[in-house]
Amino acid sequence: MSAPLIWPTKTYFYPIGNTPAVCLTQDLPPGQSADVLLLGCGDARNVLYTIYSDLPSSSGTRNFDVTCCDYQPAILARNILLYVLIVEGEPIDKIWDIYYHFFIDDASLAILVRYCEKLLTHTVSLDLWNSCRYGSWLKVLDSRTLAEIRSYWQSYVDFECENSDKDTTLRGQFDKLASGNRDDETYNYSCARCAGPLMAEAILTMSELYRKFWRSGTTFLDSRAVRLAQFINPTFVYSIDGEKLEPHHGTFPLQSFHLAHAFSPVGNVSSPMGSEARVVQTAKDEFSAWCARFRQVVGAGDQPRVVLRFYTGDALAFCHGLLYYRSTGESLAPVYSTPWCGSAVHLDGADATRCPRAFDVIDTSNLTDHLGLTNVLLACVPLFKKDIDSSAILYTETLLPSGEDASRSFLGRLGGDPQVMALIFGLIPRPLLTGFQSTSHSHELLLHIGLDKGQRQFHERVAWVDPVAGDASREAPSTVLLGAATTAHDLGVQIFDLYDRTLASEHNDLTALLRPRSQALINEVRSMEDIHYNRKTFVRLLQLVRVRVRVSDDKWRSAMNVFLEKALGDPRRLVGMNYIQELFFQLHAHDLYTTDNLRNNWMHCPGIRPVPKELFRGWSNVPPVVCVSLTVPRHAFRPFTEWRGEDPLGSPILSMQLDTGEGHSNAFACLHGVAGQLDFSSEPPTIRESKPFFAAQSFVFFCWIPAWLLTFPSTTIGLTIQSTPQMATKFLSQLGPMLILYTSPVVDKDSVRILRSLPGIPPERSRVLSLPLSGSVPTNPCTEINLSNGKIITLTGRIDVREEAARDALACKADVTTEKSGPCTVAVSMGSFKYSITYPLPINGEKSKLRIARKSGYIEVIVAPSGARTPGGYLDNPFPVIRGPQAWGLHGLNLDILPVLDARSPHLKWLQMHSIFQMSDRELSLHETRTGGSDMLMNMKDSIHSILVSFAGQDQIKDHPRVYGLHEPGRGGVHTLVFVENLRLDLAAFTVVADVAVLPLEHGLMSSIRPGIQALHNSRSIRIIVTRGVEAEAWRKLLPTTVERCRTWDHKKTCEYGVESSRLKIPISSVLGEPCICSCGRGVSLELFTNLEALPGWKLLRTYATRAALGPIFAVSYVEPVGSAVRDMMKSAEKLLETAHAREERCRKCGGPGKPMLLLCSRCKVAKYCSDSCQRADWKAHKKRCTG
Helix, strand or coil: CCCCEECCCCCCCCCCCCCCCCCCCCCCCCCCCEEEEEECCCCCHHHHHHHHHCCCCCCCCCCEEEEEEECCHHHHHHHHHHHHHHHCCCCHHHHHHHHHCCEECHHHHHHHHHHHHHHHCCCCCHHHHHHCCCCCCEEECCHHHHHHHHHHHHHHHHCCCCCHHHHHHHHHHHHHHHHCCCCCCCCCCHHHHHHHHHHHHHHHHHHHHHHHHHHHCCCCCCHHHHHHCCEECHHHCEECCEECCCCCCCCCHHHHCCCHHHHCCECCCCCCCCCHHHHHHHHHHHHHHHHHHHHHHHCCCCCCCEEEEEEECCHHHHHHHHHHHHHHCCCEEEEECCCECCCEEECCCHHHHCCCCCECEEECCCHHHHHCHHHHHHHHHHHECCCCCCCCEEEEEECCCCCCCCCCHHHHHHCCCHHHHHHHHCCEECHHHHCCECCCCHHHHHHHHHCCCCCCCCCEEEEEECCCCCCCCCCCCCCCCEEECCCHHHHHHHHHHHHHHHCHHHCCCHHHHHCCCCHHHHHHHHHHHCCCCCHHHHHHHHHHHHHHEECCHHHHHHHHHHHHHHHHCCCCCCHHHHHHHHHHHHHHHCCCCCCHHHCCCHHHCCCCCCCCCCCCCCCCCCCCEEEEEEEEEHHHHHHHHCCCCCCCCCCCEEEEEEECCCCCEEEECCCEEEEEEEECCCCCCEEEECCCHHHCCEEEEEEEEEHHHHHCCCCEEEEEECCCHHHHHHHHHHHCCCCEEEEEECCCCCCEEEECCCCCCCHHHHCCCCCCCCCCCCCCCCEEEEEECCEEEEEEEEEECCCHHHHHHHHCCCCCEEEEEECCEEEEEECCEEEEEECCCCEEEEEEEEEEECCCCEEEEEEEECCCCCCCHHHHCCCCEECCCEECCCCCCCHHHCCEECCCCCCCCHHHHHHHCCCCHHHHHHHHHCCCCCCHHHHHHHHHHHHHHHHCCCCCCCCCCCEEEEEECCCCEEEEEEEEEEEEEEHHHCEEEEEEEEEECCHHHHHHHHHHHHHHHHCCCEEEEECCCHHHHHHHHHHHHHHHCCCCCCCCCCCCCCCCCCCCCCCCCCCCCCCCCCCCCECCCHHHCHHHCCCCCHHHHHHHCEEEEECCCECCCCCCCCCHHHHHHHHHHHHHHHHHHHHCCCCCCCCCCCCCCCEECCCCCCCEECCHHHHHHHHHHHCCCCCC
16 A cells, blocks of 8 residues: 555544535536545535536536445445435424434434434345346445445344443443543534634634534534433444444534524524524524435436445545556455455445546545545545536645644645646646635634634635646647656656655654654654655556656656655665665556566566575566565463553654665565465465454564565564654663564564465456556657756747648648637647647746747647746736636536625624735735735735625625726726625535626616616715726626626526637637626526615616625635735734733733732743732733733
8 A cells, every 4th residue: 555554543424514514516517417436424514515506507406326335334234324324204393313423312213223224224235226226326346345334234223232342331431531522621623624714703603513413422402302312323323433422523414514694694593593502403494404405316217216225344545446446347456454454445436336437526624634645635636527518626625733823735736836736646736726716715724823823723725626627728638758858867856856845754864853842843853753655655656657758668767766866875764775675566566667687587687695495485487576464362462462652652653674684684665464374375375363353362464575575594574663753762771773573583483474466356466556547548749848956947839730631731841829718828830730739737828939840840839837926827816707607716606595685784794804815915915005006816805805704794894895996097997896685605615605606797888778877876875996007897896707607597508608619718808898608697586686686777777687605715825825914913913812801900811800919921920810820820821922
């Protein structure tokens, strides 16, 4: 595996999601069928919310095909049970209790058991399941998963707590776990993020509800309902850890929902805003709406519109299995299904269920935190749909902060320059292209600033796209072969840089441990512990480079020689040098580089000793690579199982080590472990697994190694802990400097066996050492790159002129011209001959250079790459509409389901601060100094801010205007009218959106609409928003996108965009006075805009207006710094509060009087304390503000 093997000290059970639900189809065109892959799928919230909130189409509900993978079978067992309960129409309140409560009443328990018994009758085999009524839309991808899920349903049925000992034990486990969550003094910031921009208002209420949930095990606020919930809910008892009532300590049902409207002035709600009752009811109402829509969609039509597929196992292994199935058609893949499991990925149900082999949407939850971003991308990229019409998208999430500043550190996870990594993966975070996103993290940034970077979590969701996907003018799939313009030496240096960054945790800067304690030091040491990658990760990454880089075999080998020379001489990786033979092996296994001692004639290499006969007795030949197995007795793991240290054990990473007895030591981190032992009664040997895991008397480990390492007669093989500062501190005195848990001579057959293949995997598949990275090698034209210092300087695209007439014209010195026709595309013209070059990245086409070979018949266009803040690329049009048509860059919205804010309420003051986060620090500086006249995005953000806050009455005038005129002085005045029906909460995006009708004032319409405009003018209803310079044209590009993101109607065949043609023309024109939006949606649904009925001229004008969703566009903290102004404001306010607090004659910590006198802080001379103990207790909080 490309992820380390970690001793499973603790496996957390997350039965309920810990972040609010997201819409998985928000970036797909409306109506398009969606093949979705959920890795680390967790609970059912995202599936339910997606089907509920999906943007409807006039052609009907889209088809959903969702493949769900989770490491915990219990998650899938719970989810399938939930889906069945919903479709069968059981009472919503009982479904809620069964899915979300630790303790339930007898009626709920009876429903749970009845349906589990029903499901058990259908799950004897895959065939039986597929033939039952549920099997038509609830698919299971393999027999092992079905058996696992079935075992949980059986446990739920068999669960009885009449046994007082069991009941006492389970309740004791729960009380012990819950005791830390019942502290009245604790604020739980994480559970308040479900309120998004209202997070600050939600912290107190959500913290109290969290405490109450862990006191009663329910969300009930009524004491009688709590008393009736007297039975333990068995769906929270069973997980891969066995029978324990120990769900993760952060489990809290309400944080899965969107609760901003519980703290906002919306609708007619009986409970007071922000009250506990309103919060709970808001969550239950949302859940009820999800369920009703799910039941409606699943039950509609003869053929299911929703198909849900299930697989339990490791996410990386599952992706490899899917890729193997896609590439070979074979369901049995040469990869183990999970760490510590002896069976391979075997998708024996894939054919029968017609499983998708590529996906429109891949959501990876927060697997990046646990597996590493590089591993996640390597697993997902080959499963992407890559055809030209694809809108495929990948989502990653992170919760655990990394680096010194969590708000800025995301790019550090990439392991290289973002544009270079985009060329390797073919994917890039979309904000690095456009410079913004339409979803908000303002609440996370505020918390980050308010806690002075001290929070335990920083939630960040990132959308990854093909860099050319937003280029509507591209004519070929974006996957390209890249020509290497660099020398072999330069390429080798770049490969080493990739190696160095991927394995940066191995840097042995021991002097860091001697430096004074600081946050930077803490982060540096933490990075040494946070190990996600090994040599296989790097080599799979390099394999992707090899696929995408066109270079001769000789040049590649020369580059590899340069890389290996640097790797062998690397002074910063002393411990890592032990893995050099593993590096050689992985390079060989992935067909990237083979040393002589890994070739078939390895035994004849100079210096190789004779093969030990006792190791290979009965072998007719010894291949260059063999599998070594090591059986380790249970007692070797006592340092783990009997750990009694003050600190938690942590996550020990295991490696296999070969010592030659002659001073050479080689370590291998790419190993697999299973609880049990090898069975040699058959050939090849099989694995006898022991369950439960921690009751096993032995554990067997195996990995591939070069056979020549076994020719040393005194070789020993051991199991070690991979050395990190934390592990060395804990085990050095007990296990020695190499941290060896167990060792055995290679000739000891009781412990060591040499095998031809991996146990548990058929031999013919076991020898497939590497898996393909894609289904086919791309053959479209190559783009040559020029690298310098790890960054891309230029891209060179080439056109081979093949038509005889065109070659003649080229030879006769015909003029060749170029024009940037899209963010990534250059149009090349030579008289009547037209060509197009699509580069793999956005480009600055204005500075292109031509290289023409008139005799050889080719044209090369050399361009510079463009980023989010450099000329060209998507900066020319950050709001493209692509084939579909589909808004690209602004997420889709089903406006009609979003809560409407009372714009006249005084409780919208938070909107000002929220909207400020649209701007980066740079943009705010430009705005305050009035020097940003040429900054298109900054000015647009300011105009959107003005519309939103003035409509909500949060400006100085407070007149709540409903009509806004975008006004360009000197060029005709008002060029667009924006009519605001209402302001809605965009719940899943943690922001707001104005539900508007837009009317660009076209010359051709003026005679028809002039009376309506005059009526508005006479009534002084129009608030003027000045759009100067480039901003006016930018609005022409934004408006079609705001329409498309909420469109529920179909474009007509006569659409001015040319939707029936291969090329879209959107906007129709960016010239003021000309059309920019098509006429297909004019007047559609605007009769529902009842708040505008009294507006003079509206009934005439609405015939020509189009509904749109106008929301903020936010700066992204990893693109450029955000929030410094807010940080300064908060620090100033804190200082004032500190001073005011200090002037009061009371203790800063406890509020009490002096004993008898108050003591001053010796540093700042401001803070006062009643005693030394109060000062010590407050120091952690006070030192952040102490000015001494």
